[in-house]
Amino acid sequence: MKLSTRSEYACLALLDLAERHGKGAVKTEDIARRRKIPRKYLEQILLQLQRAGYVQSRRGAHGGHSLARAPEEISLAEIIRKMDGALAPTKAVSKFFYEPGPLEQSPALLRVLRDIRDYVADRLENTSLADLVGKKRG
Amino acid sequence: MKLSTRSEYACLALLDLAERHGKGAVKTEDIARRRKIPRKYLEQILLQLQRAGYVQSRRGAHGGHSLARAPEEISLAEIIRKMDGALAPTKAVSKFFYEPGPLEQSPALLRVLRDIRDYVADRLENTSLADLVGKKRG
DNA sequence: TTGTTTCTTGACAAAGTCAGTCGACAATGT
DNA sequence: ACATTGTCGACTGACTTTGTCAAGAAACAA
Known part of the structure; x- marks a missing residue:
């Protein structure tokens, strides 16, 4: 986490x-x-x-x-994926780095984790460097 | 993550x-x-x-x-906090395990991370073991 | 040319974390 | 007694994190 x-x-x-x-x-x-x-x-x-x-x-x-690219075109998601790997809390629910894992035994638990993954990915995908510059408040 | x-x-x-x-x-x-x-x-x-x-x-x-307790009273958040520590992606935005960090230089970035923390915490706080039992679909 | 600045590259390393394993011991039921 | 089952502390090997070091290459200036 x-x-x-x-x-x-x-x-x-x-x-x-x-x-x-x-x-x-x-x-x-x-x-x-x-x-x-x-x-x-x-x-x-x-x-x-x-x-x-x-x-x-x-x-x-x-x-x-x-x-090397415009600030609008670089998202936090990309950066973090390059440096740290998967955004998902576990690879069992990762889109980019999927691997099977023990959690797949519980569909209900998987759903919670997938929801989290989706929120995190969405939030980070849709925040670019340009969004962060000069936004001292908001 | x-x-x-x-x-x-x-x-x-x-x-x-x-x-x-x-x-x-x-x-x-x-x-x-x-x-x-x-x-x-x-x-x-x-x-x-x-x-x-x-x-x-x-x-x-x-x-x-x-x-030792009813399944309704044990949340995923509790379990994960006990085993792994903070739910937040970084301690700079953690409520239970706060520590200062370099990210505090960028309020805009902090806000994104805080949003993530809030979502994760909320989702895990509000899911108990009872919610997971027997829910093969939903 | 020579020197200075700055990035490039690869090797190294200390500390910590993760994911287990092992063996001895303590309690419980039959 | 004896088998069963949890308790406890130590230990280990691999990996990751968080850096440091030293030599070299490219660019620019004088």
């Missing part, structure tokens, strides 16, 4: 990039300082995000990272 | 007891066989459930386990 710090940091880092979208590259160091993320750990995460196609990076002086 | 096998097994074991509620003690061995749970592991889990007050046990010949 848990989100890893990896996912948390990934979301915060992408949010940082989304806020500066279109304004050039952002250094690892700056993100780390602003978001209070361990620097070397953040490097690892950014690299993963880059390989997954969310981030573009440029080396050298004035290098840094920027979003 | 995950439920442990411990929680899964605990729910299945309690469900097994709920189905036989009022009909005497049920042996570890029988639950293990019916639910396909590793025996020694199940012992551990039942012991924990007993200490938490959900289960009564009797040793010796014709011993076994039975529910």
Whole structure:
């Protein structure tokens, strides 16, 4: 029932990039300082995000990272699936990572868990980085 | 974002007891066989459930386990909290296990996670063992 | 060219969690 | 007595989490 710090940091880092979208590259160091993320750990995460196609990076002086796609097109669901795997509370009710499990013995229990999965997926699918930027209240 | 096998097994074991509620003690061995749970592991889990007050046990010949409370009074939320801790996806939005975390930097993100937490908690609080027994469809 | 900045890559590691297993012991019923 | 059944604590192996380290490659500047 848990989100890893990896996912948390990934979301915060992408949010940082989304806020500066279109304004050039952002250094690892700056993100780390602003978001209070361990620097070397953040490097690892950014690299993963880059390989997954969310981030573009440029080396050298004035290098840094920027979003590779529009903030509207990146959902929380995608990010968390990349970092943590299934959104569902158990793989027995996962759409993307299904595996059989002991819970399949109880249809009633499965239904509760499926409801939860559906709500979580829906909420995260329909929240993009753009939705989070600048929304200090709402 | 995950439920442990411990929680899964605990729910299945309690469900097994709920189905036989009022009909005497049920042996570890029988639950293990019916639910396909590793025996020694199940012992551990039942012991924990007993200490938490959900289960009564009797040793010796014709011993076994039975529910210590009515099936209506045991919710999935309670069980999972005992076994796994917080229901919330991150402690920053947990009511019972709150701890500060990096996500608190983004109110918008927090709101999404809080919504998820509320839904999960509500759904699990309002589902009791009694609700799961005998509901083969619904 | 040389140096500086910044990302890239792979290896490593400490700590914790998960999913069990094992063996000895205590209580109960016959 | 004796078989049955739960209780308890220790232990283990695999995996995940949360990072750190060091060497290298690309970009830019002087």
